[in-house]
Amino acid sequence: MDFIKIDTKLCNKDGICIETCPFLLFKKGDDGFPVILEYAETHCIDCRHCVSVCPTGAITIKGIRPEDCEPVCKTQAISEDAVEHLIKTRRSIRAYKSKPVSQEILNRLINIMRWTPSARNSQPVSWLVIQKKDIINKIGTMTAQWMRETELLPQIADAYDQGVDMILRNAPNLVIAHAHAEGFNPTADCTIAITDLELAAHAFGLGGCWAGFFMRAANSHKQLADLLDLPQDHKVYGALMLGYPKFKYHRIPPRKPAEIRWL
Numbered sequence: 001m002d003f004i005k006i007d008t009k010l011c012n013k014d015g016i017c018i019e020t021c022p023f024l025l026f027k028k029g030d031d032g033f034p035v036i037l038e039y040a041e042t043h044c045i046d047c048r049h050c051v052s053v054c055p056t057g058a059i060t061i062k063g064i065r066p067e068d069c070e071p072v073c074k075t076q077a078i079s080e081d082a083v084e085h086l087i088k089t090r091r092s093i094r095a096y097k098s099k100p101v102s103q104e105i106l107n108r109l110i111n112i113m114r115w116t117p118s119a120r121n122s123q124p125v126s127w128l129v130i131q132k133k134d135i136i137n138k139i140g141t142m143t144a145q146w147m148r149e150t151e152l153l154p155q156i157a158d159a160y161d162q163g164v165d166m167i168l169r170n171a172p173n174l175v176i177a178h179a180h181a182e183g184f185n186p187t188a189d190c191t192i193a194i195t196d197l198e199l200a201a202h203a204f205g206l207g208g209c210w211a212g213f214f215m216r217a218a219n220s221h222k223q224l225a226d227l228l229d230l231p232q233d234h235k236v237y238g239a240l241m242l243g244y245p246k247f248k249y250h251r252i253p254p255r256k257p258a259e260i261r262w263l
């Protein structure tokens, strides 16, 4: 299989593939057709922008043809106002209905996150979805224990012992984003994935809340790490409680004004 094929019958020599390639792996040849540089194969990050952007569908890369890609659907574009409303109405949800979220919906949401950006397109995020109540409870208990031991807000641990769960909020699901610690930028990649997941979940009528206390405990508490049993050298970089919100929010709370410098 050729690394890349340019169909010269379709290529209109517009140079778009050259301008959009992250590592400039093409240049214009003497005849105007794009030429692949010799180091392209080793430097390509598999982003497939060349296949996606070519208006005439002239490029096939590593066996991926234009017809192998899902088409962009113009009618699905959402309005600026709808995006603004979606972002402004997302709230951290801390009270959930007991209604479970189906695996089908969770699967769909997590699969959408395959298209979130990642450093060098490394797509390093793996997911652990915890739905079993007894495991969520164990995680809450171990996090509380760790908070007491490390004196991080011990009052939250005390409340937990008295049946008030400020750690995982009795959420029916805990979704964890983990990645190899030696990756290019696992913190950013997992943070983006969880952030987009929370926003997408809101659009699906679900609600999420970052599980910050758990995240701090997850990579430090041996028993908790054993329970999660992540692949070797993986760490937790993001975690979201997820479920159907028990209450509706009727107003958008004010936020600080954006602090912007223009140069």
Ligand SMILES: Cc1cc2nc3c(=O)[nH]c(=O)nc-3n(C[C@H](O)[C@H](O)[C@H](O)COP(=O)(O)O)c2cc1C
Residues within 6 Å of the ligand: 090, 091, 092, 093, 094, 166, 167, 209, 210, 211, 212, 213, 214
């Ligand atoms: C990294 C991170 C960790 C967080 N951890 C927690 C947490 O452990 N518990 C919690 O109730 N909220 C947590 N939150 C939610 C914030 O408190 C919340 O985003 C903030 O108060 C603003 O509210 P809003 O998300 O509804 O706009 C966390 C948020 C982030 C971004």
